[in-house]
Amino acid sequence: MTTEKKNRRFFIGTATAAIGGLVVGAVAGWLAKPPERIELPGVTVTETKTETRTITVEKSPTTVVETLTSPPPVGLTEYKIGMITPLSGVLAEFGAEQRDAGLLAVDEMNELLEQVGAPHRFRVIVIDDKATPEEALKAISTLRETHGIQVIIGPPTSGSVLAIKSYVDTYGIAVISSTSSSAALSVKDNIFRMWASDRLQGKAMADLAKYLGIQNAVIVYRDDPYGRGVHDIFAENFDGNKVDIRITPGLPDYASEVATMSRAAESFGLNEKTGIIAIIWESEWVNFLSHVVSEYPQLQKVKWIGSDAITNPGILPPKSSEEFAEFLISVKAVGTTAHFTENPLGTKVLQHLKEKRGGTPSIESLYMYDAAYVAMLSILVAGKYDGKTIVSVIPSVAAHYNGASGPKILDDVGDLATQDYDIVSLVKLPEGYKWESIGVWSPATGITMK
DSSP states (O other): OOHHHHHHHHHHHHHHHHHTTSSTTTOSOOOOOOOOEEEESSOOOOOSSSEEEEEEOTTOSOEEEEEEOSOOOTTOEEEEEEEEEOSSSTTHHHHHHHHHHHHHHHHHHHHHHHHTTOSEEEEEEEEEOTTOHHHHHHHHHHHHHHHOOOEEEOOOSHHHHHHHHHHHHHHTOEEEESSOOOGGGOSSSSEEESSOOHHHHHHHHHHHHHHTTOOEEEEEEESSHHHHHHHHHHHHHOOSEEEEEEEOTTOSOOHHHHHHHHHHHHHHOSSTTEEEEEEOOHHHHHHHHHHHHHHOGGGGGSEEEEOGGGGOGGGSTTTSOHHHHHHHHHTTOEEEEEOOOOOHHHHHHHHHHHHHHOSOOOTHHHHHHHHHHHHHHHHHHHOSOOHHHHHHHHHHHHHTOEETTEEOOBOTTSBBSOOOEEEEEEEEETTEEEEEEEEEEETTTEEEEO
């Protein structure tokens, strides 16, 4: 048996165990044709055994590129799932990783359904929202009006989810977001979140700053729902001196903001009592580090804490400069990200993404993988492709699902009920750079270092 077949069989066993007995008769093993995939806009298609056709979508300047596998056999029911994720812009690497994790889950489910002779297949329609609210709203409109979509996985960002909230509530569309975390989304609606509210992460970062002895915090944060949300909870729970530096998302360069950050740190004192608290995204980290490494060596004297985005794949080699990774190691930068309890399925998904994309995949990718599974299982349990019906079963399906990222029990507003956070530090291993857990923060017990 080849290594690839062994890996497939491994996925069959571990994923089937995770699914348990939720879908009687329909869910039981793998191996089938991959789903049809549509990626919008301008996504480069790398598969060679597909037929590609271009369609112009009405009411939109966007060109829709459809990547089609062989059509499903006659008589099968096709369920469509929309995926909204950034494939260009400030979170392109992160979004592409999210896409690949979600598509892996759908490929596996279709293989499972074919093996047991089930009369269903899932088809994925992927739209790039560039991590902007405007593009997210265009995406959800296209998915419903052009493709009749009733179930969405993603978007992974809070700003995009907030942008589509009114639309999906109006039209009864079920949304399962992988990693959106703004506390502003903690309301009962059609949106479910695999990731917990930032109320927890903001508290975890404040506790971490205190643990590290930081008395003066220079807080750099995005002026968007994610950045403001984490910032506000951090500021509320941090008792020391604070300077806020709010940045405009999506700028081509942040030279002036980095200069302001450096001056603020110097005013507090370039020592271990001063900390830079960065609540920014992947490409912003890269830009900030490019200036810090070349122009502000004095910032090696202060402490650095990042929110979960510090672990995004685009910050490290091979996607980015080795100098940036070495700087983060030299300053002993730490970050907070959702706690990952090692499990066979999660480890295999991460290994798959590493082999496919290179570098070290982020834990966040597992949350899109799980969002896809919860969506597909909910459609099968609902027994019909109707958004309102699917919304009604998602909490129960999630409560019985233990996936790649762990259990998915939701609270009464559809958010992940609770979440621990790993405290991570960057290390260089023979196979490359990796964020390793050096401690855990829990809402119940606070920080426990390893």
